Amino acid sequence: MRRRSAVTPASPLLSDTRTSADPRVAGRLAALGRFCYRQRRWVLGFWALVLVIGVLIGGRVFEGTVAGASSASAESDRGSAVVAAADPARGTVTAVVDGRPVDDAAVRDAVTRATAEIAALPGVSSAVDAYGPGPGAEALRSADGTASVVSVRMADSSTSAQSTAVTQRLAAIQSEVQPGGGKVTVGGDLVLQDEVKKQTEKDTRFGEIVTLPLTLIVMVLVFGGLAAASLPVIGAVASVGGALLAMFGFSKIMDIDTSVLPIATVLGLGLSIDYALLMVNRFREERGHGASISAAVERTAATAGRTVAFSGLTVAVALSGLFVFTSPVLGAVAAAGVSVVVIAVAAALTLVPALLGFAGRRIRTPTAPVPDEGFFSRTVRRVRKRAVLVALVCTGVLMAAGAPFLHAEMRNSGAAVLPASSAGRQVAETIDQRFPQASAAPITVVVQSGATVAQAYADDVVAGLPGVSGVRAVTPVSDTVSTIDVLVHGDPQGGEAKKVVEELRADRGGLTTQVTGGAASVVDFQDELLTRGPIALGLVALGTLILLFLMTGSVVMPVKALLMNLLSLGASLGALTLVFQDGWFSGLLGFSPTGGLETFIPVLVFAFAFGLSMDYEVFLLARIKELRDKGHSCTRAVELGVQRSGRIITSAALLMVIVFAGFALGDMLMVKQMGIALAVAVAVDATLVRCLLVPAAMSFFGEFNWWAPRPLRRLHDRFGLSEHVELPELAPAVLPTQRPAEELVGTGS
Structure with a gap:
């Protein structure tokens, strides 16, 4: 054949x-x-x-997806939920104005005008910049005086369209500061999401x-x-x-x-x-x-x-x-x-x-x-x-x-999951590097008490724990909820930070607290x-x-x-x-x-x-x-x-x-x-x-x-199960010429 x-x-x-x-x-x-x-x-x-x-x-x-879905069983997520319930906000939109002196008159005018207009927009809970009253404004100014931050908090009832309007108005500052070498980058957690x-x-x-x-x-x-x-x-x-x-x-x-x-x-x-x-x-x-x-x-x-x-x-x-x-x-x-x-x-x-x-x-x-x-x-x-x-x-x-x-x-990589070209990542990294007082703390302790009690707990317990480099701020969220920003030595999510999380959870000072933040999330997981x-x-x-x-x-x-x-x-x-x-x-x-x-x-x-x-x-x-x-x-x-x-x-x-x-x-x-x-x-x-x-x-x-x-x-x-099945023998194929199939078809198995 x-x-x-x-x-x-x-x-x-x-x-x-x-x-x-x-x-x-x-x-x-x-x-x-x-x-x-x-x-x-x-x-x-x-x-x-x-x-x-x-x-x-x-x-x-x-x-319909959620960037960073939370778990009701993790303490870090429960703490975040307590803060959200006390101060409901949908998130933030943040702009970094860089490249020109913060005290430049043209920059000041452009930023303050935009901040005032944004504060009046629907869905905006608050809008602050480096030129506002109070000590908080200093945290929005870089140490070298060449960059500042505009931070906008969106109300919980705000819509995506309202967030987009805020983003567009912040980006519009670019046209006013660009002639002098200024640059505006818009980010924040809503932009990141x-x-x-x-x-x-x-x-x-x-x-x-x-x-x-x-x-x-x-x-x-x-x-x-x-x-x-x-x-x-x-x-x-x-x-x-x-x-x-x-x-x-x-x-x-x-x-x-x-x-x-x-x-x-x-x-x-x-x-x-x-x-x-x-x-x-x-x-x-x-x-x-x-x-x-x-x-x-x-x-x-x-x-x-x-x-x-x-x-x-x-x-x-x-x-x-x-x-x-x-x-x-x-x-x-x-x-x-x-x-x-x-x-x-x-x-x-x-x-x-x-x-x-x-x-x-x-x-x-x-x-x-x-x-x-x-x-x-x-x-x-x-x-x-x-x-x-x-x-x-x-x-x-x-x-x-x-x-x-x-x-x-x-x-928890946070903004680092995005490519380096991402505006949201650039803003997050810039704030971490140049605005340390405005960046997210490695560990946040949520205290379900007033600011006075929280301050006493921060001074008497938190500040003296091994691995803690300092307490940055005690912030009253409401009459019954306060937060303590805790700084640590070394890597914000490294071994030292994780030990601090365990120490804070072991010694709550007789208060109702939840330890949250990036290090706490890693510990929980x-x-x-x-x-x-x-x-x-x-x-x-x-x-x-x-x-x-x-x-x-x-x-x-x-x-x-x-x-x-x-x-x-x-x-x-x-x-x-x-x-x-x-x-x-x-x-x-x-x-x-x-x-x-x-x-x-x-x-x-x-x-x-x-x-x-x-x-x-x-x-x-x-x-x-x-x-x-x-x-x-x-x-x-x-x-x-x-x-x-x-x-x-x-x-x-x-x-x-x-x-x-x-x-x-x-x-x-x-x-x-x-x-x-x-x-x-x-x-x-x-x-x-x-x-x-x-x-x-x-x-x-x-x-x-x-x-x-x-x-x-x-x-x-x-x-028992069988992955294969026994097949019956095929009938010989009858061809139009009535010749046996094996004359035209190769060998089978």
């Missing part, structure tokens, strides 16, 4: 519709695939509607624009044709539309932090492309075996669809651990993340089969199965010869890569990690162990998989520390190190990377178990399993890395941290762990990989 190339266009001689002899595949997923194929126009129309609505409300999703939302939306859009074309190019190379390569991209775009709808719904019932949106988007894009890749790859295999389009869709849904569903379950289990935390950011990420996983799975199981029904004839079809000999099988054999050495070296490398995380510092982190980790580990046991029937492999995933996670967190805390490659990546990691980022990296790593673990172990169940020895099953799944795992990982790296190119520091960490985690897991460490460990344990106590074996026999 004449040999044909490994990949050819789908031949028109192959049957495109099911023959009466084609056996149906049993199971709900197969039935779902049949339904979506037959009703593909309705399915495509439904997802098109989801996409259109998602795009239309996409901008409104960002409008608006910039965070806009920059996050911009980075999200940029990530999508960059990653989708690149993934399309890579998939063209993987599949050898545009038709097959375009389906995962279409599925990913539709999934993003569904994700936007889900998050829009969540924003109506809970506070969604702005940072949640790009994180959920990057997860949705990555998973959608990953799952669609598996589905399209399996469809091509089934077509290569001689299946009609309808039969190939059905068999794809029954096999690859099962993989997708099981993978989605493992990722959802990993993300569900975030529900344990009380932090609204983590709770919102958990809710959004699980919904995104569900949408990605739904798109893969419904939209992709429908798209295969439309494009099946144009998808290039392989005429030979993946060979049993190749790069991956040879690698496994080399690893097997030195299994112990390879395992020790890989473990050592991963532990060394994770070691930098041991000295990681957690921080770290306390939550220490108390709830082990519970979350335990629940995720338990859920993962149960799922892998139900799939494999072994207690050894789930434990081994858990330990390997922790090693790859450690490497990712170590890289995160080196880059964003220690500043490695910061110039190349375009950011300034803040001296630590954003507080919640390591937790999110753990949940997301753990789920994604387990995704690849499930896919590889399922292939190995399938081969072992067919009678292969453990050694041969590992060799063939890695060989047959290595290419698709590597391709999926490459696409994931592209998606994560694309988002890492954005300017928001939090998005950049997540992108880099997840890209490293996936790259390490798909190469060092799956290609070397897993084969080495399985070769070392041999048949013991499949061990389980007899009661658990009986439990698995009764309730």
